[in-house]
Amino acid sequence: MVNGRTGAEPPRRENAMKGWLALTLGLLAVVLGAVWTVQGLGYVEGSVMTDQRIWATVGPVFVLVGLVVIWLGLRARARR
Structure with a gap:
């Protein structure tokens, strides 16, 4: 048992999705910034x-x- 959970339990959904919003928004910002630069x-x-x-x-x-x-976002995902 680690952190109050046994090894047989599936990972919690909030931990599985952690960091995805930051990754998505960050990627969007990089693409928009690149387009704005070339324009x-x-x-x-x-x-x-x-x-x-x-x-x-x-x-x-x-x-x-x-x-x-x-x-x-990558750091948040790595901490889970």
Whole structure:
């Protein structure tokens, strides 16, 4: 018996799902940040954000935030 549970019991559902929200949101932030970066740099045309320096700056920051959120999600999953 470990932590009040025997080995025969299945893992609790809340532990099995821990970290998935952070991983999903982090991945979404990384993808959006990458798209914003290439739009801001002018590689993707047909958008209001094309060739706008602010998006070339905000994009990489958003990618970094997404990577931190992914890292936190992976740590939460590893602790279960």
